[in-house]
Amino acid sequence: MTYCGVMTMKHTMVTETGFPFEMAEKHITVVRHHRWIVGHAIWAAVLAVVLVFAGGCGAKSAEQPKEVGESVASARKKYATSQPYDVANKEIVLGQSEGTTFKLADMDSSVTYEPWFRKSHGATPFVLYRDPELHTVEQVYSTASIRSDGTLTISPKEQYDEEVRWTDEYGSVQRDDQGKILRLKLSSGNRWGTREILYLAQYNDLKTGKLLKKPLVHLMRIKPSSGQLARPSTTMRIGDDGNLTLSWKPVRGAAGYVIMQVGIGGAEKWPNRDGDVTTTATSRRMLASTTATSWTTSDRNRSSLDAASVRADDLADGTSGTLWQQEHYGKLRDYELFVLALDDDYVPSFESDHILGRDIAYKIPLMRAGETLKKENILSPRTIDDVPVTYPVTMADGMIRRFPVHLDEEGAKLYVHRQDGTEWVKIPFRVIGTELTDEFYVRASSKDYRGKLADHNRKALAARATGSVQTVTPMETRNIVATKKDAYSDSIPSTDYVVEADNALEEYLGANMAAGKEYLDLKAFPEVGDDGVLRQAMDLVRQRNPILPAVISYYYSPSKKLVELRYGDLKDALKQTTTLISKVGAIKKAIIKDGMGDEKKVDAINRYIADHAQYDYEALDKKNAAEAIADQQGQDSREAIKAKDDMDLNYGYAWKPEGVLLKGKGVCASYASAFQLLASQSGLESAYITGQTSGGMHAWNYVKVNREWKMVDPTWNDSDANPNAYLNLSLKDDRYLSTHIPDSSFVNRYHN
Numbered sequence: 001m002t003y004c005g006v007m008t009m010k011h012t013m014v015t016e017t018g019f020p021f022e023m024a025e026k027h028i029t030v031v032r033h034h035r036w037i038v039g040h041a042i043w044a045a046v047l048a049v050v051l052v053f054a055g056g057c058g059a060k061s062a063e064q065p066k067e068v069g070e071s072v073a074s075a076r077k078k079y080a081t082s083q084p085y086d087v088a089n090k091e092i093v094l095g096q097s098e099g100t101t102f103k104l105a106d107m108d109s110s111v112t113y114e115p116w117f118r119k120s121h122g123a124t125p126f127v128l129y130r131d132p133e134l135h136t137v138e139q140v141y142s143t144a145s146i147r148s149d150g151t152l153t154i155s156p157k158e159q160y161d162e163e164v165r166w167t168d169e170y171g172s173v174q175r176d177d178q179g180k181i182l183r184l185k186l187s188s189g190n191r192w193g194t195r196e197i198l199y200l201a202q203y204n205d206l207k208t209g210k211l212l213k214k215p216l217v218h219l220m221r222i223k224p225s226s227g228q229l230a231r232p233s234t235t236m237r238i239g240d241d242g243n244l245t246l247s248w249k250p251v252r253g254a255a256g257y258v259i260m261q262v263g264i265g266g267a268e269k270w271p272n273r274d275g276d277v278t279t280t281a282t283s284r285r286m287l288a289s290t291t292a293t294s295w296t297t298s299d300r301n302r303s304s305l306d307a308a309s310v311r312a313d314d315l316a317d318g319t320s321g322t323l324w325q326q327e328h329y330g331k332l333r334d335y336e337l338f339v340l341a342l343d344d345d346y347v348p349s350f351e352s353d354h355i356l357g358r359d360i361a362y363k364i365p366l367m368r369a370g371e372t373l374k375k376e377n378i379l380s381p382r383t384i385d386d387v388p389v390t391y392p393v394t395m396a397d398g399m400i401r402r403f404p405v406h407l408d409e410e411g412a413k414l415y416v417h418r419q420d421g422t423e424w425v426k427i428p429f430r431v432i433g434t435e436l437t438d439e440f441y442v443r444a445s446s447k448d449y450r451g452k453l454a455d456h457n458r459k460a461l462a463a464r465a466t467g468s469v470q471t472v473t474p475m476e477t478r479n480i481v482a483t484k485k486d487a488y489s490d491s492i493p494s495t496d497y498v499v500e501a502d503n504a505l506e507e508y509l510g511a512n513m514a515a516g517k518e519y520l521d522l523k524a525f526p527e528v529g530d531d532g533v534l535r536q537a538m539d540l541v542r543q544r545n546p547i548l549p550a551v552i553s554y555y556y557s558p559s560k561k562l563v564e565l566r567y568g569d570l571k572d573a574l575k576q577t578t579t580l581i582s583k584v585g586a587i588k589k590a591i592i593k594d595g596m597g598d599e600k601k602v603d604a605i606n607r608y609i610a611d612h613a614q615y616d617y618e619a620l621d622k623k624n625a626a627e628a629i630a631d632q633q634g635q636d637s638r639e640a641i642k643a644k645d646d647m648d649l650n651y652g653y654a655w656k657p658e659g660v661l662l663k664g665k666g667v668c669a670s671y672a673s674a675f676q677l678l679a680s681q682s683g684l685e686s687a688y689i690t691g692q693t694s695g696g697m698h699a700w701n702y703v704k705v706n707r708e709w710k711m712v713d714p715t716w717n718d719s720d721a722n723p724n725a726y727l728n729l730s731l732k733d734d735r736y737l738s739t740h741i742p743d744s745s746f747v748n749r750y751h752n
Helices: 070-082 323-328 357-363 370-375 449-463 504-514 531-544 570-591 598-612 617-633 638-655 657-663 668-681 744-751
Strands: 029-032 092-094 100-103 126-129 137-141 151-154 162-165 183-187 197-204 211-222 234-238 244-248 256-271 277-290 294-296 335-342 365-368 390-395 400-407 413-416 423-431 437-443 498-501 519-521 551-557 562-567 686-693 696-705 708-712 740-742
Touching: 070 504, 126 151, 234 357, 244 335, 277 294, 335 357, 357 390, 357 744, 365 370, 370 390, 400 449, 449 617, 498 504, 498 531, 498 668, 504 519, 504 531, 531 551, 531 686, 570 598, 570 657, 570 668, 598 668, 598 696, 598 708, 617 638, 638 657, 638 668, 657 668, 668 686, 668 696, 686 744, 740 744
Parallel strands: 029 498, 092 211
Antiparallel strands: 100 151, 126 137, 126 197, 162 183, 197 211, 234 244, 244 294, 256 277, 256 335, 365 390, 390 400, 400 423, 413 423, 423 437, 519 562, 551 562, 686 696, 686 740, 696 708
């Protein structure tokens, strides 16, 4: 499904080794935003809407890169104060049954270990987490675990046995011949389990017992045991019917696969120094088991993806709800999804990279918004003219989204009432983008009802979403072979572009992408333990820096700490980037004056866009036409692919900043990305936001004005009837909240 805010890109997997490009060095400026976005991996939050994951590493060794450049080290220092914890320079590599020992002060010494957690029963020098956000606790190592000689061993022997009930693809519990419930053992008393990377947080100075200013995190990489299966390399897509599909390549030696869900949050909470809480995983369950290499949700199991604490539809009666509902509205009960491969003895592989509930919940239609349907009297229209163009649906994040209603013109039947002779039409309908179907019974005339059905469907098509997020696709697992000894970039290249970044990794990735570098050395970033962390960082960099050349795929070798990026037409992309940089520089020089405050800068940028751009209805019509062909012929049909390729080639600019800035026209995605680009280059902190409005999916901006986030909708501000009605509005402004519903990932990031 697509929408006005963002544009769908279909990427091709790249398997051949590319060649590096040598770029001239230019001046670089970096915009630093000292904020920590809670809820994503070490730097992150993401936009990403379609997630794909890569597996292990190639066997051949690449050329050894040179030593890490000074610019990376200086960038780390620059962002140090904004990061929630430090990362140890060296990984701890352990076998499945191995432990690691730390030397602390002897127990008979006078050293007292200070507790990090305010409400903890005692000091906890080490806490083991399964995620880089330090949300999900695996095991706590308190001072009670310190031996008399002052050593403390972090060992899998401390782990609890963990198992889940074996289920089939319908969720039914499986039993053996004797009727005993079959259980899948995920970890045991002498094995670390299925997580390849664990995060060991150290809270105390090991000699003095004093608390560290912030935790020191040791990455623990668990080596596979002899004969252990490779972890699945998983891709994800959300289909036109709103169902989630996970797919993976066959794992050699696998007898089957299980799809697992781990809940984040629950009864046991660890308060941190500021009184907030770090939650533990409270539930791990098997959603399905299969011998196939894909799994798709259905009516039977889609409810398992529900992440809402309180649904908007529960408050549709207009009341403020209970106190509990008020406090939990908009908050998610997060979870992780991943796939395990099993051998003939049901021994699991490591987990595939995780899909987070918060990243997909706002895209998964869950059920009819029943209370809203009643309130708006949608269920019983009197005539065809009263049939709604859109239909309210509760999503897995608890928010209500409106999807177009398509009436079945072929299946509609006319009935004549026997007693009074009135004419009625039974109209089957489906809610586009979901599996929801139903029927309307309305009064109609036999003379014109079919024409009215066709008119309704044309309106529904116009209301349909028209674009999707460009994401980065990992390459298939293979070898990385550098073509030159110095092929791998290990420093931050210079460019005229101002890179928006929250940390050294984002700055490093963004600057190298701006320079068209294909080979990157990540040895200076030990926190990038797996592909999931890198993917989230790359998605965020791409979202916040729309001017960067499009990376269509990449491959990461965790063992070598090397990345290969693959671009589209890099030469044209860099030329386009240079043109955009020049244009943005000229605009900035013309409209941003010395001494301007934040609000005046925002006003100037908004005014420039409104004066120099117009909405590209022709591009939107072409997108709608391509979508209609995909609906009728199937999205993989030759006609649909040709229509989409033609649209992308001739009208793709309308979803990118160059549409508004270079051609003077675009849809809302172009307006919002152009605003973000101009704002960032003018020293403002801004964000590209997607979500729902009465007209369907939409894109707009948040911008920080005098340290407070404000809302700007440059598309709607470009209006003769009501200009600048959505300029510098508070995120709590009723005008904004009554017309725009941001996707839940942005709610968690900016509203909580």
